[in-house]
Amino acid sequence: MGSFFDSGPLPDWKIVQEWLGRDLPWKLVEQWDKQGDPAWLNTYVKNMMERAKKDASAKTKNALRMEVHKDAKFVTVSMAMNSDAELRGLQLFATSDRLKVTGMPNNGKQTIRLPCFVYPRTGRAAIRKGRLVVRFKRRPSDKNEYELFIEP
Numbered sequence: 001m002g003s004f005f006d007s008g009p010l011p012d013w014k015i016v017q018e019w020l021g022r023d024l025p026w027k028l029v030e031q032w033d034k035q036g037d038p039a040w041l042n043t044y045v046k047n048m049m050e051r052a053k054k055d056a057s058a059k060t061k062n063a064l065r066m067e068v069h070k071d072a073k074f075v076t077v078s079m080a081m082n083s084d085a086e087l088r089g090l091q092l093f094a095t096s097d098r099l100k101v102t103g104m105p106n107n108g109k110q111t112i113r114l115p116c117f118v119y120p121r122t123g124r125a126a127i128r129k130g131r132l133v134v135r136f137k138r139r140p141s142d143k144n145e146y147e148l149f150i151e152p
Helices: 013-020 026-035 038-062
Strands: 065-070 074-080 091-094 098-104 108-113 118-128 131-138
Touching (some): 091 118, 091 131
Antiparallel strands (some): 065 074
């Protein structure tokens, strides 16, 4: 498979730099020009993407798989628990729009945004069939209209 950089002549880097500003690592571009090897930049980008992929997979491995369901009166968050997750270490913190889980393996934590506002004090957590289920009572949306006055 050919490289993007092998597909034809590239514009002068100074013109590209003026056009994009400081969005690219220009020292890298100058180093690439000095190398004279078109595969050098491809290798650099490939290695960078592989490192990012490894970091992302490590984060996903530690994360709990969460599902959120919303009905007319309740919001339910269900989390599949890993076999190495210790329930005694887990802590749940709720606000009107988020649920944060701390104490996961490797000192991990995860935050999930709720699809609507809830009453955080109504949250109840229980273990059901190997899943941690947290249920909140929905807070009705405020559809009242208020007149606001402009101060002189």
